[in-house]
Amino acid sequence: MSTVDKRYLELLDRALRMLPPRTSSGRRLEGIQLKVIVAGKRTMIQNFKELCSILNREPSHVARFLLRELAAPGHIEGDSLIIQGEFPRQRLIDILTRYIKNYVICPVCQAPDTILVKEKRMVFMVCTACGAKSSVKPMA
Ligand SMILES: [Zn+2]
Secondary structure (H helix, E strand, O other): OOHHHHHHHHHHHHHHHOOOHHHOOOOOOOOOOOOEEEEOOEEEEOOHHHHHHHHOOOHHHHHHHHHHHHOOOEEEEOOEEEEEOOOOHHHHHHHHHHHHHHHOOOOOOOOOOEEEEEEOOEEEEEEOOOOOEEEOOOOO
8 A cells, every 4th residue: 555545544543533643543334333323215424413523624625535435425413424426425425535635635745634725716725734835636
């Protein structure tokens, strides 16, 4: 595994375990605690807001990415993300992993300590660890 892969898997793992950032590192993706309930043709991520706060990203941004990748409608309700349709947990994890790789991890130093900055029509990722400014893939 490359360093980048390792770092984002670690971050996802940390996020999904809902642990404070400092206690992490080296954990594996087993036994992750993304709380997913599928019922009545809807999929609910119950701890969605908490996940976003650990990733330090706007829930609306994470939701937009997830829903677009799933090609499904959905909305945020309280702490949960409600998605229309039934989706396996692993698929949600795969998409969140992609989100972290594209929008959270600094491509220069692989730190997860980044913020997204909008400039005109472009979005950049600014790393608070190394100061790098990188362009990110636009999200329709
Ligand atoms: Zn960096």
